[in-house]
Amino acid sequence: MQVPLIRLQCGVNSYDWGKIGKSSAAAKFAAATAADDFSIQEEKPYAELWMGTHPSLPSKDVATQRTLLELVQDNQALLSQDIAERYGNKLPFLFKVLSINKALSIQAHPNKKLAEQLHAKDPKNYPDDNHKPEMTIAVTPFDGLCGFRPLAEIIHFLQTVPSFRKLVGEEEAKSFEDTVKGKEASDNDADIQANKKALQSAFTKVMNTDKDALLSASEELLKAASSEGASFAGEGGPSNGGKELADLVIRLNSQFPGDIGLFVQFFLNYVKLEIGEAMFLKADDIHAYLSGDIIECMASSDNVVRAGFTPKFKDVSTLTTMLTYSYAPISEQKMSPADFPYVTLNASAYSSNSSSILYDPPIPEFAVVRTALQKSGAKATFDPIQGPSIVLCTKGKGTISVGPKKETIEEGYVFFVGATAELVVESQTDAEDGGEGLVTFKAFCEINDAAQKL
Numbered sequence: 001m002q003v004p005l006i007r008l009q010c011g012v013n014s015y016d017w018g019k020i021g022k023s024s025a026a027a028k029f030a031a032a033t034a035a036d037d038f039s040i041q042e043e044k045p046y047a048e049l050w051m052g053t054h055p056s057l058p059s060k061d062v063a064t065q066r067t068l069l070e071l072v073q074d075n076q077a078l079l080s081q082d083i084a085e086r087y088g089n090k091l092p093f094l095f096k097v098l099s100i101n102k103a104l105s106i107q108a109h110p111n112k113k114l115a116e117q118l119h120a121k122d123p124k125n126y127p128d129d130n131h132k133p134e135m136t137i138a139v140t141p142f143d144g145l146c147g148f149r150p151l152a153e154i155i156h157f158l159q160t161v162p163s164f165r166k167l168v169g170e171e172e173a174k175s176f177e178d179t180v181k182g183k184e185a186s187d188n189d190a191d192i193q194a195n196k197k198a199l200q201s202a203f204t205k206v207m208n209t210d211k212d213a214l215l216s217a218s219e220e221l222l223k224a225a226s227s228e229g230a231s232f233a234g235e236g237g238p239s240n241g242g243k244e245l246a247d248l249v250i251r252l253n254s255q256f257p258g259d260i261g262l263f264v265q266f267f268l269n270y271v272k273l274e275i276g277e278a279m280f281l282k283a284d285d286i287h288a289y290l291s292g293d294i295i296e297c298m299a300s301s302d303n304v305v306r307a308g309f310t311p312k313f314k315d316v317s318t319l320t321t322m323l324t325y326s327y328a329p330i331s332e333q334k335m336s337p338a339d340f341p342y343v344t345l346n347a348s349a350y351s352s353n354s355s356s357i358l359y360d361p362p363i364p365e366f367a368v369v370r371t372a373l374q375k376s377g378a379k380a381t382f383d384p385i386q387g388p389s390i391v392l393c394t395k396g397k398g399t400i401s402v403g404p405k406k407e408t409i410e411e412g413y414v415f416f417v418g419a420t421a422e423l424v425v426e427s428q429t430d431a432e433d434g435g436e437g438l439v440t441f442k443a444f445c446e447i448n449d450a451a452q453k454l
Contacts, residue, residue, distance in 0.1 A: 004078060004418025005402035008059040008068060008390070009033045010051050016311070017102050018047030024099035025049075025139060025293040029392070032412025033062060051095040051390050051414050051443075054300055059414070068416055072388070079388050080419035082447045087300075093366035095390050095443040096296040097139070102255040104289045105310035106145070106264050107319075109134065109298075111283040114322055118305075125313050134298035135280045135335070135361050137368065137441070138273035139394060142292030145268040147285055148327040151184040151195060154202075157266040160234030163220040164266050167206050167213065176202045196325040199267075204320040206263055207307055218258040225249035245270070252290075252309075261288065261308035269330040276370070278335040280361040284324045285333075295392070297443050299365045335359055340369045342383040354378050366445050373398070373427035373438040382423040387446030389417040396429035396438035409440070419446075 012030035020043065022028060027046035031038060040046070050057040053069040060067050069090055076084045083092065110118055110126075118126035136142070148154075158165050158173050165173050179198040183191040209217075225232055225246040232246035248270065252262055268286065273279065273294075281287055288309055306312055307319040340358040356371040371380050373396075391400065397410040402421045409415065409425065417423050427438035 004421040005400070005405050005407065005423075006068070006071065006416040006418075007033065007062045007407060008051065008414040008416055009035065009062045009065075010049055010059045010414050011057040012046050013048040013050070013057065014044055015047035016045055017100060017104050018045035019099040019101040019293075020045055023101075025394075026097045026099040029097055029394075029412035029414075032410070033414060045101065046099060048099075049097040051392065052093065052300060053090040054094050059416070071416075077420075078416075078418040080386050080446070083387050083419070083445060086447065087365075090300065091388060091390075092300055092364075092445050093443055094298050094300045095366075095392065095441075096298070097392070098289070098294045098296050100142075100289050100291050100294070102291070103252060103261065103309045105304070105306040105312065106261050106286065106288045106308035107304050107306045108286045108323060109281075109283055110305060110318075110322060114284075118318070125315070133281065133283050133361065133363050133365075134296055135278060135359060135366070135368065136273070136289075137278040137295040137359060137370065138275050139293040139295055140275060142273040142277075142289070142294055144271055144273075144287060144289040144292075145265055146271050146279060146281065146287040146330060147269050147333050148199060148203075148267055148325060149269050150329055151180045151199070151327055154199075154267060154327075155180065155184075157233060161221070161224070161266060163217040163224065164263055166220075167209050167217050167263055168202050169205060172202050172205050195327070199325045199327060200320070200323070203267055203323075203325075206267075207260060207316050207320050209260060209263075214260060215258055218253070218262055221249060221262055222253050256309050259308055264288070264308055269333075271330040271333070273334075276337075276357075278337060278359050279330075279333045280335055281333065282324070284322050285326075286319075286323055295368065295394075295441050297366045297368050299363070335361070337370075340371075342385070343369070343371070344381040344383075345373075346377075346379040346381075354380070356380060364445070364447070366443055369442045369444070371425065371440050371442065372436040373425070373429075374431045375437060376428050376430050377426070378437070379424060379426040382425075382442070384420045384422045385444060385446045387419050387444060389423070389442050389444040391415045391417060391423070391425070391440055391442045394439045394441060395436060396427060398425060398427040398429065398438045400425050409438075417442075 024046035026049040058067040072078045073089045230243045305319045307316045337357045340356040343356045354374045360367045400409040401424045429437040431437040
């Protein structure tokens with residue numbers, strides 16, 4: 001019988017958008033449990049640490065070098081029989097750390113039905129037949145483009161950014177304005193469907209702009225952003241108008257000169273997350289992460305439909321037809337974490353403001369608990385659950401134990417915890433200057449998830 005506490009060695013991907021060298025949290029965490037032949041190269045970008053059973057970059061047992069996928073397939077009890085049967089003898093979620101130095105592609109992840117179709121037709125570019133809803137938790141300050149803006153903001157930009165209106169086209173822009181004006185916030189189903197159809201038409205028109213028109217409009221946009229500063233995109237517009245938006249245009253153009261993404265930002269919400277804030281993206285939600293270190297958890301899939309800010313394969317026709325075209329303020333995508341009730345924090349922990357916070361998206365595949373233990377000796381005891389967990393330490397040092405098995409845990413260490421195991425984490429670090437001592441993130445899944453009932 002496999003002991004249900006396994007220290008993992010996790011791989012890190014090097015993509016162009018990753019942070020460089022030791023500035024990358026993904027690289028530092030990977031180095032903490034890496035094989036002897038891994039060392040961080042100072043000029044190399046490190047983008048994503050992967051924790052899970054996905055075959056593209058599977059985690060391994062540090063002790064035996066067997067993959068976690070092999071271990072859970074050999075011992076179904078590690079997952080629980082229900083989860084093994086429902087999700088095919090593998091973890092239903094993929095846990096990641098992303099270290100973002102420059103914009104990721106403008107993208108969306110297909111729903112289950114579309115994922116199956118894309119995988120059957122083009123397995124090279126769509127390696128999975130699974131959907132990929134995902135949750136993002138900020139470890140450092142983060143910014144990104146996520147979801148379509150309220151329609152009134154898009155109208156504002158059509159009227160105050162001439163190069164944007166030029167790409168949309170006068171006829172298309174007028175049609176969009178006539179359709180949605182006065183009905184931007186309507187909750188009538190017919191109005192909503194008409195608004196979405198108009199938004200799809202305008203967005204698709206921009207995404208299919210020819211190269212010459214894009215080059216001309218990009219030059220005009222950059223000139224306006226550089227010269228207008230605080231007055232860019234008009235006065236009294238969206239909260240991130242003016243200088244912030246002008247600076248964003250200049251920054252993104254420096255990364256991807258003349259890219260269609262320079263104009264996509266006028267359709268999408270610009271979001272900032274402070275440390276500990278989170279948001280959830282459903283399948284078929286458009287987004288482009290721009291900077292920061294984040295914890296990310298998603299259904300186990302590596303399908304990405306891209307259409308800008310990338311040298312990789314682009315699939316504009318699939319992206320423009322798959323999106324939901326839901327439009328809302330970014331506040332509707334931000335999550336409201338709650339205290340996690342299925343953990344006991346000892347008296348030492350309570351006296352030092354330790355916390356255990358649950359991020360619970362509206363899907364069954366995963367939830368994440370962030371636990372901060374403020375003093376040496378502070379302890380968190382997690383109730384047994386009917387499903388597997390992965391625990392990542394992002395700060396401090398302490399111990400992690402299941403039954404009689406106790407191991408050291410410190411920054412970058414990753415552990416798999418099997419189903420039905422009571423888990424105990426204890427800090428050996430005192431918080432300093434208002435900071436935090438030992439910090440862990442625990443991703444988990446269970447069929448009858450108590451967290452879903454909160």
